[in-house]
Amino acid sequence: MLFMLPATILLLLFLTYPLGLGVWLGFTDEKVGRPGIWVGLENYEFLWGDSVTRLALFNTLFYTTIASILKFGFGLWLALLLNRNIRFKTFFRAVILLPYIVPTALSAIAFWWIYDSQFSIISWALVKMGVIDHYIDFLGSPWNARFAVIAANVWRGVPFVAITLLAGLQTISPSYYEASAIDGASRWQQFRHVTLPLLTPIIAVVMPFSVLFTFTDFQLIYVITRGGPLNATHLMATLAFQRAINGGALGEGAAIAIAMVPFLLACIMFSFFGLQRRAWQQGGADK
Numbered sequence: 001m002l003f004m005l006p007a008t009i010l011l012l013l014f015l016t017y018p019l020g021l022g023v024w025l026g027f028t029d030e031k032v033g034r035p036g037i038w039v040g041l042e043n044y045e046f047l048w049g050d051s052v053t054r055l056a057l058f059n060t061l062f063y064t065t066i067a068s069i070l071k072f073g074f075g076l077w078l079a080l081l082l083n084r085n086i087r088f089k090t091f092f093r094a095v096i097l098l099p100y101i102v103p104t105a106l107s108a109i110a111f112w113w114i115y116d117s118q119f120s121i122i123s124w125a126l127v128k129m130g131v132i133d134h135y136i137d138f139l140g141s142p143w144n145a146r147f148a149v150i151a152a153n154v155w156r157g158v159p160f161v162a163i164t165l166l167a168g169l170q171t172i173s174p175s176y177y178e179a180s181a182i183d184g185a186s187r188w189q190q191f192r193h194v195t196l197p198l199l200t201p202i203i204a205v206v207m208p209f210s211v212l213f214t215f216t217d218f219q220l221i222y223v224i225t226r227g228g229p230l231n232a233t234h235l236m237a238t239l240a241f242q243r244a245i246n247g248g249a250l251g252e253g254a255a256i257a258i259a260m261v262p263f264l265l266a267c268i269m270f271s272f273f274g275l276q277r278r279a280w281q282q283g284g285a286d287k
């Protein structure tokens with residue numbers, strides 16, 4: 001208990017207390033510089049009818065779903081590729097980590113320049129190749145902006161998924177593949193009946209983490225778009241910051257942040273109960 005005390009104190013100070021304070025503020029009308037009074041569910045009732053909040057919820061779910069699927073797909077592909085005996089394998093494993101170790105703010109600034117309406121390298125290259133005749137307005141159109149920030153998130157998040165899945169692939173014994181090859185299994189059948197079932201426990205861990213990181217993303221959105229245009233890229237996290245810090249409505253911002261908790265708990269419980277299933281732990285059917 002004595003050895004656990006420092007970690008417990010840190011958790012209480014930096015996790016439990018802020019969460020409890022946020023829950024309390026969500027039930028008050030507190031603003032910056034003015035103590036609030038208890039208003040019950042008024043903040044949540046207002047947010048339920050607020051069109052910007054509903055749009056932010058849609059953006060968050062859309063952003064999380066598309067980005068998580070793409071990160072898993074590209075991450076699994078890279079993990080399978082790097083698990084092969086290819087030349088310079090160690091070098092490529094190191095290079096793939098670069099997007100993840102670069103500070104998020106610097107990555108976001110780089111993408112902000114890449115998407116610039118006048119100096120975009122993507123638009124410049126496409127114009128020079130004759131593919132398009134005018135620069136693309138990446139951040140000025142709602143749907144363009146949504147897919148632009150998703151691309152930035154995927155670029156940054158793929159290394160985490162790829163390296164984690166690669167670690168899982170390293171634990172699979174080659175004897176399984178040798179036995180399946182002797183039985184005449186194709187590469188697809190080996191992937192479907194050997195790789196995927198044995199990799200499922202790792203997927204059950206890495207994907208909830210990926211979803212959590214994506215759902216609560218703040219830095220990429222705030223630096224690249226600040227939630228624009230027309231609130232098209234506002235996520236729950238960025239909207240909570242805008243209402244609480246920029247707008248001074250601490251109670252309303254806290255309510256938006258606390259409204260994210262049920263979605264996060266659902267993701268955590270999915271992973272927890274999934275790992276309890278013997279099918280996921282053993283790569284076979286429940287017994």
